[in-house]
Amino acid sequence: MSKTAAAENRIFHALADPxxxxxxxxxTRGEAAVKELTAKFDISQPAVxxxxxxxxxxxxxxxxxxxxxxYYRVDPEGLKPLTDWIQHYRAFWTERIDRxxxxxxxxxx
Amino acid sequence: MxxxxxxxxxxxxxxxxxxxxxxxxxKVWRALTDPELLSQWLLPTIGVELAPGATFAFHxxxxxxxxxxxxxxxxxxxxxxxxxxxxxxGELDTVVTFTLTPTTTGTxxxxxxxxxxxxxxxxxxxxxxxxxxxxxxxxxxxxxxx
Numbered sequence: 738m739s740k741t742a743a744a745e746n747r748i749f750h751a752l753a754d755p756x757x758x759x760x761x762x763x764x765t766r767g768e769a770a771v772k773e774l775t776a777k778f779d780i781s782q783p784a785v786x787x788x789x790x791x792x793x794x795x796x797x798x799x800x801x802x803x804x805x806x807x808y809y810r811v812d813p814e815g816l817k818p819l820t821d822w823i824q825h826y827r828a829f830w831t832e833r834i835d836r837x838x839x840x841x842x843x844x845x846x
Numbered sequence: 847m848x849x850x851x852x853x854x855x856x857x858x859x860x861x862x863x864x865x866x867x868x869x870x871x872x873k874v875w876r877a878l879t880d881p882e883l884l885s886q887w888l889l890p891t892i893g894v895e896l897a898p899g900a901t902f903a904f905h906x907x908x909x910x911x912x913x914x915x916x917x918x919x920x921x922x923x924x925x926x927x928x929x930x931x932x933x934x935x936g937e938l939d940t941v942v943t944f945t946l947t948p949t950t951t952g953t954x955x956x957x958x959x960x961x962x963x964x965x966x967x968x969x970x971x972x973x974x975x976x977x978x979x980x981x982x983x984x985x986x987x988x989x990x991x992x
Contacts, residue, residue: 826861836887841869
């Protein structure tokens with residue numbers, strides 16, 4: 738739970754903001770340019786660009802330049818640190834529950 | 847008895863188990879709350895005092911980049927029924943909940959670990975953000991981008 742802590746923190750920080758979360762969720766439905774996102778969310782273009790920069794730094798989205806526009810899409814690997822973390826805890830609790838069951842057998846009634 | 851992992855492989859916003867124990871709730875409750883017993887199955891504890899709002903810690907072996915400390919705070923204590931505490935590792939805030947239900951053969955125990963909901967964050971000043979805030983939609987999102 739330590740090695741990827743920095744990556745996790747960037748992901749959680751990026752998704753903690755409701756606007757960024759909305760942008761990220763929107764991008765999971767398909768690629769979009771800054772202009773389209775600006776129109777959709779009623780946020781200024783610089784603000785949208787800033788949110789996208791934060792999402793990109795967290796590894797959650799990727800940009801692709803086409804002409805004058807940059808199109809953004811979700812990076813499927815971006816949430817991996819989160820799913821890894823969950824896998825870690827599933828294994829942790831499975832092992833601890835085994836120990837709990839063993840302890841209960843040994844305890845006084 | 848093998849614990850049954852209730853978490854579907856695609857479900858990534860919480861961790862949930864439930865299983866039946868051939869022991870009465872009072873005994874299971876002791877294992878969940880007694881510091882000495884906790885150290886025997888979960889992790890060594892520091893400063894466990896069973897009171898709502900009380901803070902304590904679990905000490906896991908330190909690893910590179912992590913001092914091994916799990917910071918906790920009791921959120922809900924209903925003797926022999928519900929035990930809920932925060933489980934904070936570094937910047938990551940989660941909540942662990944044990945729910946005990948008496949059965950004819952002993953105790954049905956449910957264990958979940960999930961992130962803070964936004965409405966909970968207000969109640970706990972230390973919580974900065976949590977992963978549950980994406981709500982159940984994380985599952986849907988993961989499915990969509992896979």
